[in-house]
Amino acid sequence: MEGMNIVVCVKQIPDPATPGALDxxxxxxxxxxxxILDESDAYGVEMALQLAAANGGGDVNIVSMAPNGEMSGMRxxxxxxxxxxxxxxDPALAGSDALTTAKVLAxxxxxxxxxxxxxxxxxxxxxxxxxxxxxxAEVLGLPSVTFAKKLTITGSSLxxxxxxEEGYDEVECPLPAVISVTAGVVEPRYPSFKGIMAxxxxxxxxxxxxxxxxxxxxxxGAGQKVVAVTQAEARQAGEVIEDDGNAFNKIVSFLENLxxx
Amino acid sequence: MAINSIxxxxxTAGGAPTTGTLELLTKARSLSSNVSAFIGGxxxxxxxxxxxxxxxxxxxxxxxxxxxxxPAVSAAMKAVIDGGDSPSVIMFPQNYEGRDVMAxxxxxxxxxxxxxxxxxxxxxxxxxxxxxxxxxxTLVNTAFTGEGPHLVSFRPKSFAAESASGAAASxxxxxxxxxxxxxxxxxxxxxxxxxxxxxxxxxxxxxxxxRGLGEAGxxxxxxxxxxxxxxxxxxxxxxxxxxxxxxxxxxxxxxKVVKPAVYIAAGISGATQHxxxxxxxxxxIAINKDKEAxxxxxxxxxxxxxxxxxxxxxxxxLKSRG
Numbered sequence: 230m231e232g233m234n235i236v237v238c239v240k241q242i243p244d245p246a247t248p249g250a251l252d253x254x255x256x257x258x259x260x261x262x263x264x265i266l267d268e269s270d271a272y273g274v275e276m277a278l279q280l281a282a283a284n285g286g287g288d289v290n291i292v293s294m295a296p297n298g299e300m301s302g303m304r305x306x307x308x309x310x311x312x313x314x315x316x317x318x319d320p321a322l323a324g325s326d327a328l329t330t331a332k333v334l335a336x337x338x339x340x341x342x343x344x345x346x347x348x349x350x351x352x353x354x355x356x357x358x359x360x361x362x363x364x365x366a367e368v369l370g371l372p373s374v375t376f377a378k379k380l381t382i383t384g385s386s387l388x389x390x391x392x393x394e395e396g397y398d399e400v401e402c403p404l405p406a407v408i409s410v411t412a413g414v415v416e417p418r419y420p421s422f423k424g425i426m427a428x429x430x431x432x433x434x435x436x437x438x439x440x441x442x443x444x445x446x447x448x449x450g451a452g453q454k455v456v457a458v459t460q461a462e463a464r465q466a467g468e469v470i471e472d473d474g475n476a477f478n479k480i481v482s483f484l485e486n487l488x489x490x
Numbered sequence: 491m492a493i494n495s496i497x498x499x500x501x502t503a504g505g506a507p508t509t510g511t512l513e514l515l516t517k518a519r520s521l522s523s524n525v526s527a528f529i530g531g532x533x534x535x536x537x538x539x540x541x542x543x544x545x546x547x548x549x550x551x552x553x554x555x556x557x558x559x560x561p562a563v564s565a566a567m568k569a570v571i572d573g574g575d576s577p578s579v580i581m582f583p584q585n586y587e588g589r590d591v592m593a594x595x596x597x598x599x600x601x602x603x604x605x606x607x608x609x610x611x612x613x614x615x616x617x618x619x620x621x622x623x624x625x626x627x628t629l630v631n632t633a634f635t636g637e638g639p640h641l642v643s644f645r646p647k648s649f650a651a652e653s654a655s656g657a658a659a660s661x662x663x664x665x666x667x668x669x670x671x672x673x674x675x676x677x678x679x680x681x682x683x684x685x686x687x688x689x690x691x692x693x694x695x696x697x698x699x700x701r702g703l704g705e706a707g708x709x710x711x712x713x714x715x716x717x718x719x720x721x722x723x724x725x726x727x728x729x730x731x732x733x734x735x736x737x738x739x740x741x742x743x744x745x746k747v748v749k750p751a752v753y754i755a756a757g758i759s760g761a762t763q764h765x766x767x768x769x770x771x772x773x774x775i776a777i778n779k780d781k782e783a784x785x786x787x788x789x790x791x792x793x794x795x796x797x798x799x800x801x802x803x804x805x806x807x808l809k810s811r812g
Contacts, residue, residue, distance in 0.1 A: 413731030452602035472795025
């Protein structure tokens with residue numbers, strides 16, 4: 230194939246290192262601080278860059294949806310080597326469910342034009358609904374291979390090893406297609422200083438949901454509503470001891486008391 | 491009553507329904523007397539077991555001939571719904587096939603999905619699903635506000651499977667319509683990763699290793715201890731991502747959910763991702779160098795120490811006892 234056109238879906242999320250919190254009025258996850266590139270998406274970006282390089286070059290572009298104009302996470306993907314970004318930013322999208330997210334991303338990908346391959350992570354690290362890639366494929370009328378842990382392109386089709394409960398399946402799929410990749414599928418590169426500088430001037434086009442012809446549904450149309458938030462019964466910590474060289478005896482006594490040895 | 495009838499997306503392994511399927515059927519029959527299973531494949535061998543756990547009917551697509559379940563089964567479901575049998579709720583297991591079928595069907599029906607749940611109720615608010623967030627410390631109840639069928643998925647072991655001694659389910663053919671380009675992917679080979687000893691999610695004792703093991707070679711300590719205790723070895727996502735052990739060993743949000751009598755976490759700090767998969771264990775033993783590690787917050791016995799010292803001593807002592 231002469232140059233592939235690959236689109237990677239990326240999500241910008243609150244830094245997982247800071248504790249999550251719910252917004253008191255909407256019961257949605259707070260996403261008001263600085264957003265970073267979801268670590269799960271770095272694998273998709275890396276996979277796309279490697280596939281493009283191995284198949285005659287071509288463009289790797291990224292698409293993201295955020296209720297505010299946040300771009301810092303997208304800049305990380307551009308610094309890794311993606312060419313340009315498309316951000317769908319619209320306050321009316323706040324509270325959207327996974328189905329609306331998939332419709333919006335699919336419309337943006339169609340607007341970007343003629344993608345051979347669309348890559349996403351299997352699930353985001355903050356909401357982890359885990360259905361958007363397959364929903365997007367259905368909206369676009371494309372085949373999909375989810376939970377791919379190895380991916381090669383030959384001509385106009387791809388071969389993937391797909392994770393299963395008992396092992397993995399080898400799957401063949403014609404292009405264009407949607408793929409979701411598991412973490413660890415490739416080793417994401419760290420953006421170089423040069424890459425970071427270059428990313429600052431790479432284009433990010435911004436659209437609203439209306440620009441894409443998608444009616445934003447947000448809170449009202451999500452088809453779901455949080456009715457209660459409660460604290461689960463916390464598990465109590467037990468005894469914690471420093472190993473003085475004999476802690477293994479303590480473990481054996483513990484197991485004996487439980488009558489498992 | 492918001493719930494009139496329920497479908498359960500049923501799966502099989504080795505010619506029998508999976509435990510997850512039986513768990514969902516058990517819960518379904520407590521919510522409705524009209525429960526059907528829907529299977530991507532042939533149902534003749536499992537109609538008895540599905541009926542025993544509460545399904546009165548099983549829709550079966552017949553052999554998928556290499557088609558992926560996502561497009562194929564969702565299309566078959568849509569055809570039955572269009573034909574007039576539209577359930578109030580469709581329950582899916584939170585796994586690879588369950589997520590794919592649910593996602594495709596949600597687009598076909600234009601319905602939202604609620605995933606990662608651990609409970610469901612038919613209440614004054616309508617059909618309400620419960621999902622734990624922030625590592626299980628907070629429970630969120632979410633109601634479906636639109637029209638059914640409501641699409642909802644559940645984590646493994648959310649319910650206990652109990653036989654209802656029901657008669658065999660009647661098998662109804664639900665053929666797969668033409669899925670066009672969307673259904674063009676084909677499975678060309680199936681690989682089963684062999685493992686000896688008890689299955690990770692069924693073992694009475696689980697010994698899991700994490701980044702604290704330092705290197706892939708040290709994972710043998712985890713395997714040796716698991717074997718001596720007649721348990722199963724598991725792993726944190728960190729060392730699966732690092733390629734030390736296969737994905738099938740992973741315990742956590744994106745891996746297996748385990749609830750053994752004893753869970754031993756060796757060199758695992760206790761990221762939320764991991765805790766979700768093991769904090770339901772009856773007893774937890776943690777060994778970690780860092781006394782501030784979150785894993786000690788849920789451990790019944792915590793050892794602040796080096797796994798490279800504690801595990802070999804433990805293995806030696808257990809071996810000497812024979």
